[in-house]
Amino acid sequence: MISSILNWVVIGVIVISLMAIARAYKGPTVLDRVVAMNIITTNVVIIILIFSYLDNSYYYIDVAFVFVLGVFIGTLCILKLLREGHII
Amino acid sequence: MLNRTKVDLAGSLFIFVLLMIFWFLISASADWQHILVGAIFCGLLTVLWGNLTITEGHKTEFKLAQLFMIIKYFVILGVEIVIANINVAMIVLNPRLPISPGIVIMRCDLERSLVRVLYVNSITLTPGTITVELEDNLLIVHALTEDVAHGLEDWPLYRRLMKLEGVYKND
Amino acid sequence: MSVILDLLALICLLGGLFFLFVGTLGLLRLPDVYNRLHATTKCDTLGVGLVLLSLILQSSLAVGVRLALLIIFILATNPTAAHVIARAAFKSGIRPLTGRRNDRD
Numbered sequence: 001m002i003s004s005i006l007n008w009v010v011i012g013v014i015v016i017s018l019m020a021i022a023r024a025y026k027g028p029t030v031l032d033r034v035v036a037m038n039i040i041t042t043n044v045v046i047i048i049l050i051f052s053y054l055d056n057s058y059y060y061i062d063v064a065f066v067f068v069l070g071v072f073i074g075t076l077c078i079l080k081l082l083r084e085g086h087i088i
Numbered sequence: 089m090l091n092r093t094k095v096d097l098a099g100s101l102f103i104f105v106l107l108m109i110f111w112f113l114i115s116a117s118a119d120w121q122h123i124l125v126g127a128i129f130c131g132l133l134t135v136l137w138g139n140l141t142i143t144e145g146h147k148t149e150f151k152l153a154q155l156f157m158i159i160k161y162f163v164i165l166g167v168e169i170v171i172a173n174i175n176v177a178m179i180v181l182n183p184r185l186p187i188s189p190g191i192v193i194m195r196c197d198l199e200r201s202l203v204r205v206l207y208v209n210s211i212t213l214t215p216g217t218i219t220v221e222l223e224d225n226l227l228i229v230h231a232l233t234e235d236v237a238h239g240l241e242d243w244p245l246y247r248r249l250m251k252l253e254g255v256y257k258n259d
Numbered sequence: 260m261s262v263i264l265d266l267l268a269l270i271c272l273l274g275g276l277f278f279l280f281v282g283t284l285g286l287l288r289l290p291d292v293y294n295r296l297h298a299t300t301k302c303d304t305l306g307v308g309l310v311l312l313s314l315i316l317q318s319s320l321a322v323g324v325r326l327a328l329l330i331i332f333i334l335a336t337n338p339t340a341a342h343v344i345a346r347a348a349f350k351s352g353i354r355p356l357t358g359r360r361n362d363r364d
Contacts, residue, residue: 002268002317009310012276019283023295031292031348035299038340039283042303045333046279046310049326053314061325062114065332072336079347113328116321173278173305176298180285189294190357212338213304218296220345230293230345230355 006050017043034078041071104134157252164245165210172215179232188234191220196227198249207249214245268313275309278302291356292348300341307333 017040024036045064052060081087111126112118179187198204208219211229216236221228231237285298311330315323 002265002272002313005269005272009272009276013279016279016283019287023283023286029292029348029353031344031353032295034344035292035295036286038337039286039299039303042307042333042337043279045329046307049311049314049329053318058322058325061322061329064329065114068329068332068336072340075340076343079343083347083350110328113324116325169301169305172301173281176285176301177278177281180281180288180298185288187289187294189291189355191355208342209335209338212300212341213334216297218293218300218345219342220293220349228349230297232294232297 003054006054010047010050013043013046030082034075038071038075041067100134104130107133154252157248161245161248161252164248165213168210168214168245172213175215176232187232190231190234190237192217192229192231192237192240194227194229194240196222196225203249203252207246210245264316268316271309271313271316275306275313277306278309279306282306292353293345293355296341296345300338304334304337 020036020039020043024033024040027033027036045068048060048064048067052058052064077087107130108126111130115122115126179185196204196207198207204222208222208227211227212218216232217229217240219227220230229237229240231240279302282299282302285302286295289295289298308330311326315326318326
């Protein structure tokens with residue numbers, strides 16, 4: 001029953017991501033853009049998992065794991081680069 | 089790994105078992121190939137990076153009372169998270185946007201690093217506060233409204249964490 | 260029984276979508292980096308949690324365990340990222356707005 005509205009949920013999540021992109025376009029500092037990027041990646045995780053449910057293919061969940069981990073490390077790298085000017 | 093002085097055998101074994109449980113939950117199969125690959129990688133992680141997870145010379149130990157405390161803590165934390173979200177939703181959806189932000193500086197007497205991480209993340213997730221900085225035992229918190237900043241003084245979850253640390257100090 | 264599960268999943272799904280929307284609206288409306296972090300961290304974490312909970316209620320046990328692990332993962336990484344962003348803002352000298360905002364405008 002729930003799968004009949006999941007397509008509309010995906011559309012709603014895309015609209016929410018567009019709102020976050022508006023903030024990333026406007027944002028006065030880099031940190032606002034990083035916050036907006038965090039929201040967009042969270043929405044991407046939700047879309048991946050909804051497609052995994054609709055397709056019944058559970059390997060997408062591993063993709064979501066790696067995606068969350070990579071985004072976390074990426075955020076840390078961006079902020080370290082901003083503060084110190086180099087990563088390594 | 090290079091300048092490790094002594095090997096904490098029980099702690100290493102505990103971390104290995106934890107990693108193997110995580111591997112089984114992820115791979116969700118019991119072929120011998122899966123088990124072999126998992127055991128090799130978990131062993132490598134434990135040997136090479138075990139000294140990152142076993143820190144400060146504390147022994148990794150496990151007590152039943154502690155487990156119950158942590159479960160109770162997370163139940164209360166879940167309720168607090170829902171209250172926090174409704175709170176923030178009321179503020180954001182209000183057309184007058186009633187915020188009065190400010191910075192609060194507090195003391196934090198917790199010592200174990202895991203408990204400190206738990207404390208800081210709980211502050212970030214509960215109503216109207218995010219942690220900005222945690223130095224030795226000074227905590228800088230940004231509060232969204234003034235009421236929240238005053239309510240942070242006697243926070244019930246902090247007392248629970250102190251009790252959780254007290255389990256270790258009684259030894 | 261199945262009807263109750265479906266209804267519960269539907270409520271969780273709509274609640275999660277609502278909180279995601281509120282978090283992003285806060286990102287657009289609030290005036291400062293710190294205040295924006297307030298809205299996004301809390302609402303995003305609960306929104307993802309509720310959407311994944313509704314998927315857990317609809318899927319089998321092996322998949323549900325993995326999705327629960329993913330919830331724990333997000334619950335650990337999301338506040339940590341927020342803390343790092345706030346700390347970077349504080350160290351780079353962005354002054355937070357203080358005081359009662361409605362008195363001014």
